[in-house]
Amino acid sequence: MEHKTLNLKLRVWRQSDSNTQGGFVTYDANNISTEMSFLEMFDVLNEKLINEGNDPIAFDHDCREGICGMCSMYINGRAHGPWAGTTTCQLHMRAFNDGETITVEPWRAQAFPVIKDLVVDRSAFDRIQQAGGYISVNTGNAQDGNSIPINKHDADLSFAAAACIGCGACVAACKNSSAMLFTSAKVSQYALLPQGGPERKTRVLNMLNQMDKEGFGSCTNTGACEAECPKEISISNIARLNREFLNAQFSL
Amino acid sequence: MQLHIFLSHNWIIRFLEIGLFAGIIAHVIQGIMLERSNRSKRKIAFDVKPGNATSKWYSRSMGLLGVLILLFLIVHLSQFWYSTKVALYAEGDAEHNMYQQMKEVFQHEWVLLVYLIGVVALGWHLKHGFWSAFQTFGINSPKYNSLIKSVGMVYTIIICLAFISMPLAFYFKWLN
Numbered sequence: 001m002e003h004k005t006l007n008l009k010l011r012v013w014r015q016s017d018s019n020t021q022g023g024f025v026t027y028d029a030n031n032i033s034t035e036m037s038f039l040e041m042f043d044v045l046n047e048k049l050i051n052e053g054n055d056p057i058a059f060d061h062d063c064r065e066g067i068c069g070m071c072s073m074y075i076n077g078r079a080h081g082p083w084a085g086t087t088t089c090q091l092h093m094r095a096f097n098d099g100e101t102i103t104v105e106p107w108r109a110q111a112f113p114v115i116k117d118l119v120v121d122r123s124a125f126d127r128i129q130q131a132g133g134y135i136s137v138n139t140g141n142a143q144d145g146n147s148i149p150i151n152k153h154d155a156d157l158s159f160a161a162a163a164c165i166g167c168g169a170c171v172a173a174c175k176n177s178s179a180m181l182f183t184s185a186k187v188s189q190y191a192l193l194p195q196g197g198p199e200r201k202t203r204v205l206n207m208l209n210q211m212d213k214e215g216f217g218s219c220t221n222t223g224a225c226e227a228e229c230p231k232e233i234s235i236s237n238i239a240r241l242n243r244e245f246l247n248a249q250f251s252l
Numbered sequence: 253m254q255l256h257i258f259l260s261h262n263w264i265i266r267f268l269e270i271g272l273f274a275g276i277i278a279h280v281i282q283g284i285m286l287e288r289s290n291r292s293k294r295k296i297a298f299d300v301k302p303g304n305a306t307s308k309w310y311s312r313s314m315g316l317l318g319v320l321i322l323l324f325l326i327v328h329l330s331q332f333w334y335s336t337k338v339a340l341y342a343e344g345d346a347e348h349n350m351y352q353q354m355k356e357v358f359q360h361e362w363v364l365l366v367y368l369i370g371v372v373a374l375g376w377h378l379k380h381g382f383w384s385a386f387q388t389f390g391i392n393s394p395k396y397n398s399l400i401k402s403v404g405m406v407y408t409i410i411i412c413l414a415f416i417s418m419p420l421a422f423y424f425k426w427l428n
């Protein structure tokens with residue numbers, strides 16, 4: 001692929017902590033290679049800020065290979081930027097044009113308070129997971145895998161749901177700041193497998209209860225979460241979550 | 253007994269009417285509560301919005317569409333439902349010429365406009381709402397999804413065309 005360099009303007013949200021009001025600051029990002037990732041561009045900019053004696057822009061990242069879910073920027077109105085099925089670390093600068101102004105915001109939701117700049121506190125997701133996103137297994141030798149028959153279709157669906165990396169893009173993309181896609185993925189991955197059977201009913205009730213407590217909004221089925229999810233989690237999982245809920249709530 | 257008196261005192265029709273009113277009032281109240289609660293979940297809005305890139309405009313606009321439908325319903329009920337009830341109960345089963353009344357009311361452009369806006373809003377509201385109701389009750393399966401969407405489409409078209417046919421027919425004098 002042809003290699004080019006870009007000169008860009010970045011409008012970045014700066015906020016020193018969760019109690020201070022934030023605002024946009026515009027930076028020049030010059031000589032950016034089209035082959036850089038979006039985060040590498042931020043590294044270059046931060047390097048410059050540090051050398052000039054300024055406070056670098058805080059942003060979350062870890063694996064930089066699309067599997068950990070830490071990176072979290074809201075770029076030009078899109079969670080994780082313009083590419084579908086892509087995390088910010090996997091977004092490359094060739095997605096942008098020379099001279100463009102790029103606006104970068106943190107995930108915005110009451111349940112995800114800003115810690116600093118583009119870093120938000122996503123521990124609400126951890127607490128939803130802890131409320132029921134587990135199975136019970138006996139200690140000792142692992143059971144022979146072949147002794148639990150699972151049909152391929154369900155195994156595939158469960159695996160697809162388990163691909164959720166807990167990034168929170170679904171909440172940012174949703175006009176209601178709903179965490180239903182995340183919670184549905186976490187409930188589905190167990191609901192589809194026999195191993196998830198014993199806690200099946202308490203799991204869905206406890207996780208949904210925690211979700212509401214954390215202050216996420218309610219789902220109105222706009223489908224924006226599915227469109228923005230880097231792991232392309234399907235909203236059919238939300239229907240499954242609703243089924244699991246009805247089944248748990250209204251059974252004797 | 254005359255037909256209009258029979259129909260308006262028939263308990264099945266009364267029962268359905270009350271059920272319909274109760275349903276719509278509950279839906280309005282619940283919708284307002286949902287919208288208010290959802291709006292409170294993001295106090296600082298995003299500066300750049302995705303527009304229609306990630307979702308359909310009508311799926312995001314159920315509140316607005318609902319308000320338009322409600323305004324239409326208020327106009328509709330105050331024009332026809334109210335006068336019918338007055339004739340029936342206050343005037344003791346008085347003869348009420350609904351046909352004549354429709355003929356007169358639907359001569360006004362503004363009434364036709366209100367009906368058009370109401371029906372168009374209803375169409376978009378149903379286009380999202382019909383499918384959305386199934387999703388909310390957990391019915392989303394590759395086996396039935398296209399059936400649900402097409403039944404929803406047909407239902408929406410029939411309801412909207414039926415509602416608008418009367419004002420149009422009277423306004424353009426398709427009937428005598």
Ligand code: SF4
Nearest residue numbers: 164165167168170229
């Ligand atoms: S469902 Fe998708 S968008 Fe939401 S947390 Fe999981 S991976 Fe991220």
Ligand code: FES
Nearest residue numbers: 064068069071089
């Ligand atoms: S940094 Fe791990 S997914 Fe982006």
